[in-house]
Amino acid sequence: MDCANLNNPDIFDRTIIPGDTQTLKLANNRITDEKQLEETLVTLTSLRELQLHGNELAKLNEATFAQNCNLEVISLGHGNAGMKLPETVFVGASSVKILDLGAAFTKIHPELFSPLTNLEYLFLQFNEKLEYVDASSAQIDSISDNAFTSSTALKQVLLRRNSIKTLEPETFQALEELSWLDLGRNELQIIMPGTFTANTDLKILDLDQNLIDTICPTAFSGAKDNLESINLAYNRLPEELNKNFCLDECDGDIGEFWNILDALFSNSTDCLILQQVSSGFVRFIQLEVEHSMP
Template sequence: MYRIVEKIMILFFIYFFIYTSTTENVSKRSCNIISGSSTLQCFGMYSEDFSKITFNEILENLECVRCNLGNIPPETFDFEDNHLFTLSLKSNNITGLVPFTFVGLDYLRKLDLSNNSIQIIIPGTFKGIKNVVIFNLKRNKIRRIEKNSFSELENLVHLDLSDNLIIDIYPGAFNNLNKLRLLELENNKLKILQDGFQFPSNIEELYLGNNVLNKLQNKFKINNLLKLYLSNNDISVIPKNYFSSVINLKEIYLNDNKIIELESNAFNDLKNLEILNLNNNTLKAIPFDLFSELLRLKYLDLSKNSLKIISLYTPLPELITVNFSHNYINKILIPTGNVAKLFNLNYLDLSHNNLSYLDYVELYQNAPKLILLNVNHNNLPCNTEKEMISYFPLDNFSLNIDNNASILCNVTKNSNIMNNLVEIEELITNHNGHNHVPFLYGLLIFVSVFILIIGLILYKTYVYVKRCKERDLTQLNETVTHHTAYESL
């Protein structure tokens, strides 16, 4: 024990020495070039210290570590021979930016201001860095995006404004961002978008998840949009033809909302859509023609809703994966005949529903490439498993059918007993026109409980007798041992 404590104390002192040494080095206001690179790393700097740095054409990256920059004044980075491509000021206690803060950084391509305390973006702040391509403002305290906040960044491709406190984006906030392809606005406080506001028309990926959007206005007139993330909001209704202005869309994520209704043709004109995620909403029904134009759909997730009936009548020739799990489905409408409406379907999840019957023959004819079928936690009778195993080819097919209603299996296994009970019930019911079935069931329950009690008593008695015999045998062995020892003396 002493050695263990001694080792722990030694490790503690080593850690303390390393930590204090590092803290002392970091606390020193210094800049050093990282060996073998073109990166200048500065420690403990203040905004006014940058004017003292001597730059040359070799340096391409500037990184500040544990600096205390506060409110950065104008022209802080305007010094001679400045050819910086990357400027990382993340986690440096920046509280504010003013116009002309970054003048002099003509070659800058990447700017990282994440994890600071910036509250507002003043128009004109980014004059002089029009060549920036990637701009990270994640994890700040920005509440509003004013008009022309980023208008100087005409070559910007990726803008990250996630994890802020944004409640309003004013019309014209993204003016002049004609090259923007990726806009991240997730984890903010957006509830509604201002009248007159439009997203840049060339965006390809738009992240609006984890906000409080409760109403979808027609703001997505984005011809090049490919991916739209609207998960974890308060959306309740998807209007008809809502996405008709984003016809090139390939992925829509509407999971974890409060959607109770999908209007007919809500996804009309989305002929290029490949992924549709509606997981964890409150849908009770889906329109018959909802997916009629989604001929390229590959992945469909409708799990964790309140659906009771689903239809597989809509031809979806490229669909590969469908998830209907965790609903209340008790009926599946499957077209008859060898029509193969789901020709490429590989994975179908129907687990955690209320299915008591599944026409697997017609299902397989409509989905001949099915390789995984999950029907766990349903009400299917146990003979279904045996029938399906014998029907499907085992070399390339996997069936999950565990944890179905055990009482149905017991009924199936004891069908003869049930038939006899039915005959007895009919006989007693017809005798003198009186129904004695309740009495019979009560008698059966009484007899069953009586037999269970007798069995329990017999078992307890057996255990008691066995323990007594073992105890007597042990005492006898001890007596013989003592006697033998006494005689030997």
């Protein structure tokens, strides 16, 4: 049912929405009444797609979408500026696969996305004031290289306990204020040159419990002045690198990390890769990677 772009804040009073509606487009109507919205949603148990972007909602309440057990797509951004979202707003919305909060300028609670166990696509673009994102345990298997391009104020990004397999060097390039990045317990295998070059304020980098067997020293060069902790424990790296390095009370000192890189790499363009040999042992070789630096 398409009721979008009518510029009608009283849309719920003037429209009868059938109970078997599967797609409901309410975008750009200047809707402000979240209670009327909830009363309408309760009746729409077959709803699969809901477009609410471009309205003037100031807040949503706990379990707003709990009755919509088939709901897969929610668009809330691009309007609704500053909308308050309680950490429980998505309780009961486990079927949601696509969530668009682009340009919503909303605060993201650490547990906001926890109920969205089937979430596949999350859009946060144009949230220029967004400083913190926790998408841990969100079943994410990939991140596009422009995922954070328009969220340049981000300082903390937590992506722990997902299934991320690759990182493009451009993924975090726009986040010059990034201070903490947690990518632990994913399925990363290689850290490419230039991956963290632009993150000069990076202090904490968690890469533990991945499958990393290839590492390139220039991936971290931009963070050398400020990096206080890098956790590489439980990967497939040489024993001397397979540690948690920090300033105090870790497996190794952060200065030791940089010294090891300097000792292992004779050429700054090389990468260290794990290689199985016929004898059954493993050895580490230096591999020159051709990659254009940003």
